[in-house]
Amino acid sequence: MTNDGTQDSTDSSNFALRPLSRRLLIGGGAALGVGMTTLGAPSAEAAPGTLAASWNGRSSRAAVRFLKGVTNAYRSTGPRLAQSYQDQSGLTDVAFTYDNALAIIALLRAGEGASAKALGDGLLYAQTHDETFTDGRLRQAYHADDFILTGGNAHFAYEYGLVGTAVGDMAWAGIALAQLARATGIERYRTGAVRIAQWIQDNTYSTTGLGGYTFGATAGLETRKSTEHNIDVAGFFRLIQTLTGQRVWRNRSDHAWAMVESVWNEEDGFFWTGSEGDGATINKLGSQLPLDPQTWSWLVRRQRAYAPALDWAATNLATTDTPQRLNSALTGNQKVTGVAFASGSLQADTSAQIDQYNPKPDSGAVWFEGSAQLALALALRNGKGDKAAAQDLLKAAIWAQDELGDGQLYNGKRIEGGVVAASSPLQTGFGFGYYPNLHVGATSWLVFAATGINPYVF
Known part of the structure; x- marks a missing residue:
């Protein structure tokens, strides 16, 4: 994308990214065989069906080097955040809160404590230096380059409309800060995590409709309830209970989980995406059935009654991208099989642009973050055929690490080992897309899948 917001058609290797993310729009163990350490923390949860292999170790180490590199892309001292996507993505130096949380956990579990703490301190700085709010909330995204403005405020990405709190x-x-607190014993991380938990409780707790917790302080979405978000809260509050010893957080975790259970589709074996705007009516739109609730529900609670959600995702969101797919970005003999973001990805209108800034979608595009998520969940379930299926999904993400994103930069620097968000332009079905841009989030999930780390648990 050029500086005036128009698509630069001369460079087909870079795809602009509309300034939105799924976190805004979806309303509706030990390391295994890779020589990683945990800074003295209790062992990470390990996948019973180990994915350990020589290529896992090589790929996870490369991914960790990438995460460390992007952490230091703009500065190597002081609190900071990592730019989420490569320079030419259309989002320049924007650092999404979600991506940085994932990077913290991946770096921490890989023994890169200094980098993990630098990003954790970045989140704490943003929490305590907002230009408007003093209640402990975080914005959806910040700038990695001039993260701290002249007056001392954290520079959130208002230029892209990323001003809300989800x-x-x-x-x-909060999960990332809790992991830091548990691993390091440093009180500031515990304090920051508890402040986040209290903000969620004070501002989004609901006893009406589907119950659970509402979307947050995001214009137009305040009353919606997201299955994915409530799964996150259920997992996070369990960690807060462990850190504080206060039973009330377990009760609050159960309150979030009750919302998740209320949107279970028993007949078809998957979780609906969430509610409509009234917070009570389940969103049953056939084009908005995403992967995340299926995988993350297993990582958080692992209840056998909901195990079919993984099978639903592995079957109904499976896809293969080849150069012959309409609008594919793959070339030559490249081919990759994985999963899509949601049902709407597979149903995408290939004749229409994803949005005004971006190209037409490939309805067979593979979402690599999701492929790694499902790989980890299947490995942890460890049922018949799960290990083989998990290995195949992980190999897809590793293939992307090796084959895609060459020449993409962070602050003008080439940093090896990252994973692109998608194999080709991908329509999510929620009004935004993913593209073949190097991505901190996708790279972090590769680390989790390759090493058997469940980010939701200590």
């Missing part, structure tokens, strides 16, 4: 973002930031 419960899912808050929960993931």
Whole structure:
């Protein structure tokens, strides 16, 4: 994308990204065989069906080097945040809160404590230096370059409309800070995590409609309830209970989980995406059935009654991208099989642009973050055929690490080992897309899947 917001058609290797993310729009163990350490923390939850292999170790180490590199892309001292997507993505130096939370956990579990703490301190700085709010909330995204403005405020990404606060973002930031607190014993991380938990409780707790927790402080979405967000809260509050020893947080976790259970589709074996705007009516739109609630529900609670959600995702969101797919970005003999973001990705209108800034979608595009998520969930379930299926999904993400994103930069620097968000332009069905841009979030999930780390647990 050029500086005036128009698509630069001369460079087909870079795809602009509309300034939105799924966290805004979806309303409706030990490391295994890779020599990673945990800074003295209790062992990470390990996948019973281990994915350990020589290529896992090589890929996870490369991914960690990438995450460390982007953490230091603009500065190597002081609190900071990592730019989420490569320079030419259309979002320049924007650092999404969710992506940085994932990077913190991945770096921490990989023994890169200094980098993990730098990003954690970045979240804490943003929490305590907002230009408007003093209640402990975080914005959806900030700038990685001039993160701290002249007056001392954290520079949130208002230029892109990323000014709201979503419960899912808050929960993931809280999970990351809780992981830091548990691993390091440093009180500031515990304090920050508890402030986030209290903000969620004070501002989004609901006893009406589907119950649970509402979307957050995001214009137009305040009353909606997201299954994904409530899963995040259920997992986060369990960690807060452990950190504080206060039973009330377990009760609050159960309150969030009750909302998740209320949107279970028993007949078809999957979770609906959430509610309509009234917070009570389940969103049953056939084009808005996403992967995340299926995988994350298993990572958080692992209740056998909901195990079919993983099978639903593995079957109904499976896709293969090849150069012959309409609007595919793949070339030559490239081919990759994985999963899509949601049902709407597979139903995408390939004749229409994803949005005014971006190209037409490939309805067979593979979402690599989701492929790694499902790989981890299947490995942890460890049922018949799960290990083989998990390995295939993980290999897809590793293939992308090796084959896609070459030449993409962070602050003008080439940093090896990252994973692109999608194999080709991908329509999510929720009004935004993913593209073949190097992505901190996708790279972090590769680390989790390759090493058997469940980010939701200590």
